[in-house]
Amino acid sequence: MSRIGRQPVVIPAGVQVQVKDSKVSIKGPLGELAMSIPAPVKVEQKSGQLVLTIEESDNPNSGALWGMARARLANMVDGVCAGYKKELEIHGVGFKAVLEGETLVLNIGRTHQVKFSVPKGIKVEVDKKQTKLGISGVDKDLVGQTAAQVRELRPPEPYKGTGIRYAGEHIIRKAGKAAAGAAGAAGAAPKK
Secondary structure (H helix, E strand, O other), rough: OOOHOOOOOEEOOOOOOEEOOOOOEEEEEEEEEEEEOOOOOOOOOOOOOOOEEEOOOOOOOOHEEEEHHHHHHHHHHHHHHOOOOEEEEEEOOOOOEHHHHHEEEEOOOOOOOOEEEOOEEEEEEEEOOOOOOEEEEEOOOHHHHHHHHHHOOOOOOOOOOEEEEEEOOOOOOOOOOOHHHHHHHHOOOOOO
8 A cells, every 4th residue: 555645645726637548738827747646546526636546456566556646647747836956057167058059058168068958848947157047847747857868978077077967956076086195105114
């Protein structure tokens, strides 16, 4: 039994929900999302709430599917009401980003500019210094996936910390060769 799956999803004012067969579509002030519900899970709309139940099944993963379906429906309701946002920071001398239409152009220490096509349903904002990115949208999965793909273009390296990272992400730094050599020389016995 899923403790998460048992909790109903509250539908706020201004959000319209349609449940048809095994497909749920949710429309709110920021957009519209749809999702197919897995086989053993049933969805019903009762008095301003979405209630998920599970039918008896010999599938051992039915409890996990129940909790996953409820969590995704709750994320969809939050997304069409408030939306989701991930922030990225670009660190490095000369590293910057520019938004040209639906393409994000990045100067991230390569011999060429890296161009990233922004997926449909995602909005990208670049600050005035061109070193901070805001990735927002109504679909939580798509926002997280897009932020991960942009970060993967130049992940932060451990020696100087340059690259693209999430806002507030802590990078564990390594000591370089000079620091390692100085430590080894300090512990060496003096020559006679």
